Amino acid sequence: MSVDQLSAAYFETGTLPDLPRDHFIDGRAVAPGVGGRMESFDPGRGMAFADFAAGDAADVDHAVTSAVAGFEVWSATPPAQRCAILNEAARLMRQEAERFAVVECVDSGKTLAEARGDIAGSARLLEYYAGAADKLDGRSVNLGNDNAAFTLREPVGVTAHIVPWNYPTSTLVRGIAPALAAGCSAVVKPAETTPFTALMIADLLIRAGLPAGVVNVVTGTGIAAGAPLVRDPRVRHVTFTGSVATGVGVMQSVAPNVTGLTLELGGKSPLVAFGDADVDAVVEGALWAIFSNAGQICSAGSRLVIQRSLHAEVRDKLVARAQMLRMGHGLRGPDIGAVNSARHLAQIADHVSRARARGVEIVTGGEVLSDVESGAGWFYAPTILDNLAATDDAVLQEIFGPVLAIQVFDDEAEALALANGTEFALAAGIYTKDIATALRMARGVDAGQVTVNDYWAGGIELPFGGNRKSGFGRENGLEGLDAYTRSKAITLAV
Template identity: 40%
Template sequence: MSTDTLTQDHAEQVVLPPGKHYIDGQWSDGSGSERRDVVDPSTGRVVTTVPEGTVEDVDRAVAAARRAFDSGPWRTMSPRERGAVLQRAAALIMEHGEELARLESLDTGKPITFARMIDTNTTAEHFSYFAGLAGAIEGATRGIRGPGLAYTRREPLGVVAAITPFNFPMILSTSKIAPALAAGNTVVHKPAEDTPLTALRIAELLTEAGLPAGVLNVVTGHGAVAGDRLTRHPDVDRIAFTGSTKVGSAIAATAAANVTPVTMELGGKSANIVFDDADLDEAVQAAVSAFVFNTGQFCMGGTRLLVQRGVYEQVLAGVVGGATHVPVGDPLDEGTVVGPMAGERHLENVERFVALADGEGGRGRVVAGGQRIEKDGGFYMAPTVVADVAQDSRLVQEEIFGPVLTVQVFDTEEEAIALANGTPYGLAAGLHTKDVARAHRVAARLEAGLIWVNTYGILDVSLPFGGYKASGYGRENGPEALDEYLQTKSVYVAL
């Protein structure tokens, strides 16, 4: 896919050549005639089209991945040889970093500064980190009774189906693809239907890095067709999914029919707690960035702010002031902090939630934002703060996935913990306090897979994350992620 026009800004219409599937190391138009528009969310204009993947397209991709696993060289390479290919991939991603950042910004509406600093860098780090871990894949001898030798082998699973969402296309794709490849598996990737562009480019770069044909395949299209076939396919040996809890639950039920293991990183409704002894300036700054980052399209975003009563009004005023002055605008503008929502239906969904502040019997009041921003035909939502929200409000209990913050008051540590844990989700949480004992005590009791203390949203490829409760199971990042793509075989040799 040529991306020569990506040096343009939004003063000019960016148009890319039509996209294709990437199957068995080659571009493919697909078996069907239908194509899907890829829209620039900052303008609402179509920038290219990609194929609507069919059952036949998915079957070809899985067959290519199966051949590459059963007969190709990837699985039989030494872990260090595989690691060398992934290191070259990391270097190529950094070499093409500006191109990938602009492609990601064009596809998702992500501010270009974040696409460069966070998305592209993290994507490269995924490959370099798991390239290093690949060399550490090894079994162990075990002491047993009797005259025999026993040892374990750590082996790849086979064909991995990676199904990924629209909000962090590069990061949430490569957090699955990199460890799966490092372990010796092959992959069929179905990116989000709205944001497939970087997935296709990265597959091309991995081939350039030396990945054999068929080891990574990308099929674009709708989840109800391409995604559904992929999750039902009997030749898929693991499913790695990031998305909504509703869709994840359906995929898990489907996978159970084939006894296919799944990794699920699902929805979140993360609490961010401010105690009265916190550094309030730092807490307010963290609270604002926690809910506006990536236009609120962040499954671990701090979308529920819980503030101790003695500092409630002060913190609320600070958050309202901060939210009101966040720079919202063209994602290719270097000063933009909040870009558009990734699509019109996402914006409309956020608007429906905000309307509940007045429609649930006075449960909450909008104190900042609350409306879309008309700009260049794009899908912009003003950062929104809803104060004094009841715990049983849908605004608190359901994932909004936009730049909307609810603010609640609490009196005691016990109450804060109860409120924080009082939703179906458990992906992440934050807390702000100067009391070290309290920080450890509360962190231990919060039902979430990742806890931040006196900060929010800092991630590292070495630090595993994943959900409690309805936020899913399994872990991404860290050595724990590699374990998801390996299986253990025990061998007993009689002597």
């Protein structure tokens, strides 16, 4: 079915056809052991549209047992064959991209255009790591004697992937693609509000030729399914994306097993604009740095740190642009989609309400909205808070919604201090025409990735991850393979 047909059928029936509803274990759909089920809600309508399996520790045990057996098969599979299977998975994902995008849109609340971009990027990730599968070579080492020495890069074993709700497809693929390229197996626990594309991807991988048991998916809550997964001693690496508090809990859970860990946590990333920057570029960059995916992005440019000479002009233009943005159900082609859940919408509203109560100037937005066509759904107006102090909670705390905090600086030293003035260190954008200023700031700002004059510049070929309370470890790029391989040194006395 085309997107138009799927959309029409969805609005008529309130559901999507042929959605997977059970766990995916050992190459097939598996009903939950105790028969529990949960509802998944369409954020754009605020209504349940399907149900899915609610997993528990027994389901997780079944999946990890399958992954242990799958690892024995997959780690012995020739790298060239792993490459071919990942490339076939990428081909299938592109072939089925429109269905994936519709499911992603309805399940997460984002716009169809954003969902399409996520699916295209996920197919590219599969291709990228397919190309790496047969190039994970060791090295020859000269010991300066008659001994021969070399290293091997081996897969670490069973890996666990705890996937967030804001990017349920692309975050999943950026974890499992390098794991599979390295020869690891995987157990995936998708977010409880966005389970379906993970199940669809597991089935797609089997159709691409992946052996049964190599990728398994258990759906359900973090407490019932996620917690026993990360505690399982058979898991040798956990990749987690989510909140700082939950990330700390994951660290504590894996510590007794000395399990490897990649954490991609929160952010309060600055977009720093100097007085010589192109005004229109700053406005456009700041707009989409915070309002893409309704601000529900770990690396969102949630702080505009701007030189005083540009402040008023950029703020006024931003307000005008923000007020023009169209909000609505993702399938109807809006500029901004829904917030993922009623619970998260309430959290965003509470952040802004407390800012209003302490006297913060809200120059636009600051209210809960609904879809203009249906009067339903979970939406928050694009919001801008102006001229905030470095100590304000809206500067220091991650709101994870369409809320921009503006901070004003007078010189470069102050700009750097403000940019580094939170406990997060995930991303940063710098806008200036002066290359020397750009390089000094890029070196000085504490962030895992820095872009200049285009906030979303870069791509999957570059490593992604944060410092301090934004986490540790890197995904994407060749660095994304490091978590899933271990080096073994072999020396021969000759």
